[in-house]
Amino acid sequence: MSITIASFDGADRTSVDEAYRIGSAVNDADLPDFPPSCRRRFDALFHTPMPGTRSLWALARLDGVPAGYLQLDLPQLDNTDNATAEVLVRPELRRRGVGRALHEYGVRLLREHGRKRVVAMAVSALPGGPPRSVAGDAFAAAIGAQPALAEVRRRLDVGEIDRVALRAALAEARPRAEGYHSVCWQGATPQEYVADIAYLDGRLLMDAPMGDVQWEPEQVDAERIRGNERALDARGRRRYHLGMRHEASGRLVAWTLLDVGASADWHAFQQITIVDPAHRGHRLGLIAKAENLHHLLTHESAVQVIDTWNAASNSYMVAINEQLGFRAVDSWTDWQLTL
Numbered sequence: 001m002s003i004t005i006a007s008f009d010g011a012d013r014t015s016v017d018e019a020y021r022i023g024s025a026v027n028d029a030d031l032p033d034f035p036p037s038c039r040r041r042f043d044a045l046f047h048t049p050m051p052g053t054r055s056l057w058a059l060a061r062l063d064g065v066p067a068g069y070l071q072l073d074l075p076q077l078d079n080t081d082n083a084t085a086e087v088l089v090r091p092e093l094r095r096r097g098v099g100r101a102l103h104e105y106g107v108r109l110l111r112e113h114g115r116k117r118v119v120a121m122a123v124s125a126l127p128g129g130p131p132r133s134v135a136g137d138a139f140a141a142a143i144g145a146q147p148a149l150a151e152v153r154r155r156l157d158v159g160e161i162d163r164v165a166l167r168a169a170l171a172e173a174r175p176r177a178e179g180y181h182s183v184c185w186q187g188a189t190p191q192e193y194v195a196d197i198a199y200l201d202g203r204l205l206m207d208a209p210m211g212d213v214q215w216e217p218e219q220v221d222a223e224r225i226r227g228n229e230r231a232l233d234a235r236g237r238r239r240y241h242l243g244m245r246h247e248a249s250g251r252l253v254a255w256t257l258l259d260v261g262a263s264a265d266w267h268a269f270q271q272i273t274i275v276d277p278a279h280r281g282h283r284l285g286l287i288a289k290a291e292n293l294h295h296l297l298t299h300e301s302a303v304q305v306i307d308t309w310n311a312a313s314n315s316y317m318v319a320i321n322e323q324l325g326f327r328a329v330d331s332w333t334d335w336q337l338t339l
């Protein structure tokens with residue numbers, strides 16, 4: 001058996017197609033409850049990358065047959081010692097050395113680019129949860145990576161939302177949040193809030209538990225927020241934001257975001273939620289998330305499930321999610337390899 005690996009970029013449409021098909025097959029086999037891999041999103045990774053990210057791609061063939069691919073993301077504005085990686089191999093072509101060959105190719109590229117560490121995620125089953133392949137964790141351990149952060153994916157089944165309990169939780173929370181009012185918007189952030197959103201976005205990696213992952217806070221400014229918006233628009237992601245405005249200062253001090261992809265109207269992701277540390281203890285997290293859920297469902301009546309990831313140790317956010325009805329599905333480990 002011969003394994004060949006070749007770098008490619010967005011101009012090489014054949015390789016982009018092959019990589020998309022590999023990603024799709026892996027998604028369908030390993031995460032059957034996920035939406036199908038979105039072609040529009042995949043193409044946008046090449047023509048409209050997230051600002052400050054340079055991606056390197058490589059396709060592996062086994063006896064000439066496209067078998068796996070590697071995506072390396074190299075941050076350019078911060079974290080310039082770091083990279084993230086995705087290594088995917090077609091389910092029926094695993095355990096033939098393709099993963100290891102892509103890994104070795106990637107390590108060489110990353111060293112050439114002066115990177116010192118790389119982080120990748122792998123899914124595994126939770127006790128009592130749906131079965132998951134052991135391959136990701138076993139592979140990461142085999143190449144010498146260290147588990148650096150334990151995360152859990154939780155899913156909210158919209159049909160199971162306990163609206164009475166949620167209303168009661170909100171009624172209890174609102175008196176704690178006097179002096180704050182919610183504002184919601186879709187898509188691009190209104191200009192009057194963009195500086196506050198940049199500040200809150202930049203805080204995320206400072207405030208969320210990162211375990212042993214060595215990742216520095218990102219330098220986020222209004223220009224980067226606008227660049228992110230262009231990149232998400234190119235992916236066709238429909239975004240529902242809710243901010244909590246502190247009336248005394250006029251600042252947005254909490255922010256949460258839900259979004260729906262271009263190719264599956266039944267599925268949403270709960271993305272970032274952050275409350276500025278100076279404004280914690282006012283139940284702003286719960287209020288923002290519950291109100292934004294309502295905001296999303298008002299506009300996206302087809303949404304049936306919402307997925308979200310939290311560090312297993314993020315007890316405050318996990319408690320809010322459980323209160324909203326999110327339930328644990330599977331476990332995700334951030335593996336870190338020092339190069």
Ligand SMILES: CC(C)(COP(=O)(O)OP(=O)(O)OC[C@H]1O[C@@H](n2cnc3c(N)ncnc32)[C@H](O)[C@@H]1OP(=O)(O)O)[C@@H](O)C(=O)NCCC(=O)NCCS
Nearest residue numbers: 088089094095096097098099100120122135136138139142
């Ligand atoms: C993980 C993945 C990329 C491995 O690809 P692969 O081509 O099967 O990997 P290799 O054949 O090169 O395996 C390398 C080593 O990893 C370990 N390994 C891989 N899969 C394993 C499994 N299912 N059980 C136990 N060990 C496994 C073994 O040590 C293996 O060496 P060996 O076959 O000589 O024993 C593939 O299973 C995959 O695409 N999984 C889904 C995505 C993912 O989890 N990516 C990695 C995130 S870190």
